[in-house]
Amino acid sequence: MTTQGRKATIFDIAKLADSSPSTVxxxxxxxxxxxxxxxxxxxxxxxxxxxxxxxxNMQARGLRQARSGLVGMIIPVHDNRYFSSMSQSFEAFxxxxxxxxxxxxxxxxxxxxxxxxxxxxxxxxxxxxxxxxTDPVAISELCRAANLRHxxxxxxxxxxxxxxxxxxxxxxxxxxxxxxxxxxxxxxSARDRxxxxxxxxxxxxxxxxxxxxxxxxxEVGCPPLPEQIIACGYPPRRAMKEIAALCDRLGGLxxxxxxxxxxxxxxxxxxxxxxxxxxxxxxxxxxYDYDPFAAxxxxxxxxxxxxxxxxxxxxYRLIDAPPAGALIKEVAPRPxxxxxDLCRSLRRTWxxxxxxxxxxxxxxxx
Amino acid sequence: MTTQGRKATIFDIAKLADSSPSTVxxxxxxxxxxxxxxxxxxxxxxxxxxxxxxxxNMQARGLRQARSGLVGMIIPVHDNRYFSSMSQSFEAFxxxxxxxxxxxxxxxxxxxxxxxxxxxxxxxxxxxxxxxxTDPVAISELCRAANLRHxxxxxxxxxxxxxxxxxxxxxxxxxxxxxxxxxxxxxxSARDRxxxxxxxxxxxxxxxxxxxxxxxxxEVGCPPLPEQIIACGYPPRRAMKEIAALCDRLGGLxxxxxxxxxxxxxxxxxxxxxxxxxxxxxxxxxxYDYDPFAAxxxxxxxxxxxxxxxxxxxxYRLIDAPPAGALIKEVAPRPxxxxxDLCRSLRRTWxxxxxxxxxxxxxxxx
DNA sequence: AGTCTTTGCACAATCGATGTTGCACATGAA
DNA sequence: TTCATGTGCAACATCGATTGTGCAAAGACT
Numbered sequence: 001m002t003t004q005g006r007k008a009t010i011f012d013i014a015k016l017a018d019s020s021p022s023t024v025x026x027x028x029x030x031x032x033x034x035x036x037x038x039x040x041x042x043x044x045x046x047x048x049x050x051x052x053x054x055x056x057n058m059q060a061r062g063l064r065q066a067r068s069g070l071v072g073m074i075i076p077v078h079d080n081r082y083f084s085s086m087s088q089s090f091e092a093f094x095x096x097x098x099x100x101x102x103x104x105x106x107x108x109x110x111x112x113x114x115x116x117x118x119x120x121x122x123x124x125x126x127x128x129x130x131x132x133x134t135d136p137v138a139i140s141e142l143c144r145a146a147n148l149r150h151x152x153x154x155x156x157x158x159x160x161x162x163x164x165x166x167x168x169x170x171x172x173x174x175x176x177x178x179x180x181x182x183x184x185x186x187x188x189s190a191r192d193r194x195x196x197x198x199x200x201x202x203x204x205x206x207x208x209x210x211x212x213x214x215x216x217x218x219e220v221g222c223p224p225l226p227e228q229i230i231a232c233g234y235p236p237r238r239a240m241k242e243i244a245a246l247c248d249r250l251g252g253l254x255x256x257x258x259x260x261x262x263x264x265x266x267x268x269x270x271x272x273x274x275x276x277x278x279x280x281x282x283x284x285x286x287x288y289d290y291d292p293f294a295a296x297x298x299x300x301x302x303x304x305x306x307x308x309x310x311x312x313x314x315x316y317r318l319i320d321a322p323p324a325g326a327l328i329k330e331v332a333p334r335p336x337x338x339x340x341d342l343c344r345s346l347r348r349t350w351x352x353x354x355x356x357x358x359x360x361x362x363x364x365x366x
Numbered sequence: 367m368t369t370q371g372r373k374a375t376i377f378d379i380a381k382l383a384d385s386s387p388s389t390v391x392x393x394x395x396x397x398x399x400x401x402x403x404x405x406x407x408x409x410x411x412x413x414x415x416x417x418x419x420x421x422x423n424m425q426a427r428g429l430r431q432a433r434s435g436l437v438g439m440i441i442p443v444h445d446n447r448y449f450s451s452m453s454q455s456f457e458a459f460x461x462x463x464x465x466x467x468x469x470x471x472x473x474x475x476x477x478x479x480x481x482x483x484x485x486x487x488x489x490x491x492x493x494x495x496x497x498x499x500t501d502p503v504a505i506s507e508l509c510r511a512a513n514l515r516h517x518x519x520x521x522x523x524x525x526x527x528x529x530x531x532x533x534x535x536x537x538x539x540x541x542x543x544x545x546x547x548x549x550x551x552x553x554x555s556a557r558d559r560x561x562x563x564x565x566x567x568x569x570x571x572x573x574x575x576x577x578x579x580x581x582x583x584x585e586v587g588c589p590p591l592p593e594q595i596i597a598c599g600y601p602p603r604r605a606m607k608e609i610a611a612l613c614d615r616l617g618g619l620x621x622x623x624x625x626x627x628x629x630x631x632x633x634x635x636x637x638x639x640x641x642x643x644x645x646x647x648x649x650x651x652x653x654y655d656y657d658p659f660a661a662x663x664x665x666x667x668x669x670x671x672x673x674x675x676x677x678x679x680x681x682y683r684l685i686d687a688p689p690a691g692a693l694i695k696e697v698a699p700r701p702x703x704x705x706x707d708l709c710r711s712l713r714r715t716w717x718x719x720x721x722x723x724x725x726x727x728x729x730x731x732x
Numbered sequence: 733a734g735t736c737t738t739t740g741c742a743c744a745a746t747c748g749a750t751g752t753t754g755c756a757c758a759t760g761a762a
Numbered sequence: 763t764t765c766a767t768g769t770g771c772a773a774c775a776t777c778g779a780t781t782g783t784g785c786a787a788a789g790a791c792t
Contacts, residue, residue: 011778061780063429
């Protein structure tokens with residue numbers, strides 16, 4: 001390509017091809033059949049464009065077409081396996097459609113979230129996904145005003161379709177798993193109960209999980225006391241503080257812990273580092289969300305694996321065929337059974353002592 | 367705002383303010399002092415714009431100004447703590463500058479990477495960061511042709527500044543840590559050695575880490591044999607296969623394992639699940655990269671913590687004051703000591719049996 | 733040959749914002 | 763009163779693509 005200062009435009013190509021800008025545009029955009037441009041001219045123009053390293057100026061195209069080819073997605077944070085897996089799927093599906101994904105994190109700040117929506121509107125994104133919305137009502141309003149298609153993921157919102165995990169049944173499932181290792185007893189002391197920690201009680205997802213948690217405990221005759229539910233927000237630091245306070249109150253770790261999210265789990269872990277050895281032996285842990293590393297901690301953790309890929313897939317489906325109202329589509333999560341068994345067996349071995357060390361590293365399930 | 371079909375433009379605002387589009391533009395863009403627009407007119411225009419829910423059409427502005435306010439970043443994958451932390455920092459710095467971050471993942475596919483660069487160019491991004499580039503030479507060429515500022519991160523490239531981790535010394539440090547638990551012995555059997563696994567040997571970062579690894583081993587009189595270095599690529603699956611094959615060859619796990627990245631570590635873990643109990647007792651693990659959950663696995667892992675925030679900070683610095691050539695700025699990583707001690711002590715306790723269980727959950731360092 | 737149709741393309745308006753230019757009016761000095 | 767100097771703003775060209783319209787030339791048909 002001619003190493004000029006500026007990028008080539010359709011005008012430059014037109015001059016070189018002895019043709020007009022509109023013809024060049026049609027030839028390169030694929031509209032040439034409709035516009036009856038001859039095959040030979042198209043070939044010529046394509047060759048020259050190639051030589052010149054031409055590429056469409058998307059700002060100009062977008063301005064003219066009142067679209068941008070961008071699709072936005074808002075997530076609370078990037079550095080979290082659940083949301084980063086969503087980003088990965090979101091991006092893959094966007095590329096399949098020839099769209100460019102723009103992913104922004106709100107840090108769970110409602111104002112930041114609104115600013116991001118405004119910005120995306122300014123850039124004329126074709127539609128947006130909002131995952132884990134902090135202020136869904138405001139978002140819906142902004143989008144409606146700008147006539148912008150949108151779908152809520154993970155946390156539902158009004159005035160637009162939502163795709164969410166089946167939090168109620170997922171939580172019930174996890175609670176039952178925890179109960180399989182904690183004998184339910186209505187007379188149990190505070191320390192012998194299961195505690196729910198993390199999340200915001202007014203958030204739909206957290207609320208539904210708490211309902212599931214409560215339902216199962218009630219079912220076995222041990223309805224949770226108010227203090228068994230500690231919805232202290234999502235940031236790791238909060239969970240760390242709360243778990244520390246809880247341990248102080250109880251004189252030790254409780255019999256079971258239902259952690260509401262990976263970020264809260266990070267905080268719980270942050271406290272565990274400070275605990276004396278053996279502290280975890282009589283505690284059973286569950287986490288709503290999956291992380292491949294968290295699944296292999298030095299103490300067993302039951303995890304609920306949300307299918308972020310399917311969440312995103314369904315979200316695209318809803319964007320393509322927008323239903324009228326604020327439909328909510330639920331996607332079932334599944335448990336991740338392997339780690340616990342592994343870890344429990346491991347511990348048993350360690351406790352048994354190493355009289356007959358197993359051969360290192362040869363394959364074979366425990 | 368008047369609930370029309372379309373969004374308000376400066377023309378609409380001009381009409382309502384009994385003024386002209388250029389005046390509205392100047393009033394809203396902040397250039398009004400330079401253009402001698404009266405304060406009263408500015409106030410009027412601002413009020414009306416607010417009422418109408420006006421927001422600048424960034425495509426039009428970008429077209430006119432030949433800039434977009436977008437900044438791009440390419441990373442290999444989203445769902446990896448190292449890169450997602452980078453995204454987080456990248457985004458924060460971008461917002462500080464009033465720019466909109468566009469983050470894309472290449473899946474370590476050179477062709478995809480080039481397509482992404484082309485796309486970003488089409489959208490007239492102001493500059494781009496490339497983290498963990500797969501084909502840095504091609505990227506530099508594309509950017510130069512489009513006259514696009516760029517910086518390489520994590521993996522250096524030609525023709526532009528680079529910010530990378532001090533892989534050589536980081537790897538040397540990690541190797542020395544591993545050696546503190548594996549007696550170096552020139553006569554050691556294949557199984558009693560330390561193996562390096564993961565990464566691409568021709569990648570700069572991996573190459574430097576291998577150099578550091580080799581240097582330290584050579585220093586203690588045990589230069590690594592060729593088969594001790596298994597640069598099998600980044601995908602988890604590859605590492606899983608290789609570690610399985612290695613275990614089969616050796617009749618068990620080796621004495622030490624230097625894992626080149628988190629993704630490879632995921633693969634290693636994937637194999638460990640299939641191993642019999644007690645397999646890890648005589649193996650010391652190290653991983654170049656940090657993940658908060660991976661730091662607390664059920665067996666000890668030494669981790670090198672790269673300072674992704676500083677990497678990005680330095681990258682922005684280099685973008686702002688672009689040096690002439692292909693300068694390389696190195697940022698020191700640091701070890702993450704806590705987990706190993708914790709885990710080792712934990713194990714000791716478990717092995718000792720539970721004659722006197724520690725009080726659960728009360729604070730106090732091990 | 734004359735009319736009609738089809739082919740192949742160029743022209744010009746348009747998207748919304750920016751920034752240069754110039755004009756009308758006001759104020760102050762001579 | 764006249765000229766110089768400011769002030770406040772509108773007109774217009776521009777960015778690079780898309781798209782509705784029009785118009786020659788070539789071929790088809792009577």
